Amino acid sequence: MSRKGKVLVAMSGGIDSTITALMLNDQGYEVVGITMKTWDYATSGGGKKETGCCNIDSFNDARMAAVQHGFPHYILDIRDEFGDFVIDNFVDEYLAGRTPNPCVMCNTHIKWRALLKRADALGCDYIATGHYANIHQHHNGRYYISKGADELKDQSYVLWGLQQDLLSRTLLPLGTYEKTQIRQMAMDYGYPELAKKSESYEICFVPDNDYRGFLKRKVEGLEERVTGGNFVDKTGKVLGRHKGYPFYTIGQRKGLDITFGKPVYVTNIIPETNTVMLGDEEDLNRQEMVVSKINWLKYDGITDGMEALTRIRYKDKGALANLYNHPNGVQARFYHYAKGIAPGQSAVFYEGDDVIGGGIIQRG
Numbered sequence: 001m002s003r004k005g006k007v008l009v010a011m012s013g014g015i016d017s018t019i020t021a022l023m024l025n026d027q028g029y030e031v032v033g034i035t036m037k038t039w040d041y042a043t044s045g046g047g048k049k050e051t052g053c054c055n056i057d058s059f060n061d062a063r064m065a066a067v068q069h070g071f072p073h074y075i076l077d078i079r080d081e082f083g084d085f086v087i088d089n090f091v092d093e094y095l096a097g098r099t100p101n102p103c104v105m106c107n108t109h110i111k112w113r114a115l116l117k118r119a120d121a122l123g124c125d126y127i128a129t130g131h132y133a134n135i136h137q138h139h140n141g142r143y144y145i146s147k148g149a150d151e152l153k154d155q156s157y158v159l160w161g162l163q164q165d166l167l168s169r170t171l172l173p174l175g176t177y178e179k180t181q182i183r184q185m186a187m188d189y190g191y192p193e194l195a196k197k198s199e200s201y202e203i204c205f206v207p208d209n210d211y212r213g214f215l216k217r218k219v220e221g222l223e224e225r226v227t228g229g230n231f232v233d234k235t236g237k238v239l240g241r242h243k244g245y246p247f248y249t250i251g252q253r254k255g256l257d258i259t260f261g262k263p264v265y266v267t268n269i270i271p272e273t274n275t276v277m278l279g280d281e282e283d284l285n286r287q288e289m290v291v292s293k294i295n296w297l298k299y300d301g302i303t304d305g306m307e308a309l310t311r312i313r314y315k316d317k318g319a320l321a322n323l324y325n326h327p328n329g330v331q332a333r334f335y336h337y338a339k340g341i342a343p344g345q346s347a348v349f350y351e352g353d354d355v356i357g358g359g360i361i362q363r364g
Contacts, residue, residue: 005125006030007171010115011066011073013058015194016130016174018065019185023173024128025069032122033066033073035059036114038082038106039205065191078114085109087205091218094211094246097271098344101158101314102203108161108295116166126171131155134175135167136354143167144297147353150178157314160348160358161295212247222246229274231258234267234283242276245269250364251284251340265340285337286364291347292329296357302330308349308356310334312341323349329359338364 009021011033025031035058059075066073086106093100115127132148133156143164148154162170174182186195206214216223226244233239240258242248248256252266256278265284268277289312296302302323309318310332321332332347341364348358 004028004030006032006123007126007128008032008034008115008119008122008124009128010111010130011035011062012130013061014130014199015182015186015191015197016132018062018130018191018194019182019189020128020130020173021065021071022069022189023185024171025071029126031066031069031071032124033062033071034076034115034118035062035073036076036078036111038078038086038110061194074118076114076118078110081114082106082110087218090203090205091215093344094215095219095271096344097245097269099249099342100344101346102205104158104161104346107158112162112166112170116169119169126169127166128171128173130174131159131172132174132177132179133159133172135170135172137168138298140299142298142300145355146175147350148175153179156350156353156355157311157346157348157358160297160346160355162297163295167297215246226274229276231256231276231278234277234279239278245271245274245276248276250342281339284340286334286339286341287337288331288333289338289341289347289364290326290328290331290362291359292362294329294357294359298351298354298356301325302356306356308332308351310338311348311350312338312361313345318350321349328362 004027007024007029009017009024009031011017011021012035021031021033063073086102089105090100090102112127119127132150132153134146134148135143136146137143145156145159145162147156183195203211223244226246229242229245231239231242248266248269250266250269253263256264263281264278265281266276267279267283270277302325304324306323308321308323310321311318319334319336319338321334324331324333341361343361343363345361346358347361349356
């Protein structure tokens, strides 16, 4: 047993997780690699081959790196666990007129729990992933996420849901590095193909990036049920017909198939009446929102009025807001307007670079 401990590393076959495993191996940890199969695209009825983390080439790449560096590697099939929760949630949220974030749901409820379960079975002290974020322990004893050093790659936003027992046993070695450094490490380790490998930002179970087609295939008769609802303005005036409310998201401007001689945006979705509301960009402005399903990280709660930089989407730079306790979780009141608050997306609260907590936007 290594004096640093034994660590189970999630290896997708991509550059970040591979370098994570090799770094920890060099640092003296006893590394065990594991590749999780979450989805096979053929079962969705799509016409495109598997891409990203769930294809045989990725499995082989991960295994090859483990073999070359002398540590074991396993493949873990979690398709049932993944499908029951992540995909059902994805479909249900769109049918409820909300915009889900499946990567957050997967991290929070599936991947980390599956990793920790197998880590315990294999006698591992830690689990590790290739996310660009950091984990610290506050003097109050609580573990929390903070932003990664690479501002463009920072993934703290998608990790807000990790609970204390998971954070206390997680290693994130890439958090203090920039992506350019990781690419150079891949070259230095003798993996030039990894250093040049393009990255996929698609949802793993929608590799053709056509979530509307995915919904149609998953929900029998969906298109017939929702086609032909009304586009309306904020006064309720009918502007035209749309293709079905689940196929639109708050803030959407392109792909509306309706023209007014000026940009218009989806400002509200009303599933009960199959109605999609359109408006000007300023109609997306909101000064407050309610966030539910809260997970606190740095502190075990907030005092009313606490100030936090609040991000409402992955690439959002964030806006200052005061946070207040609310019967359904937290009410955030922005100093200035926030644009395009979408129910179903994550809201993440920051104190400097540190994640205070996060939750799911209930309403704007």
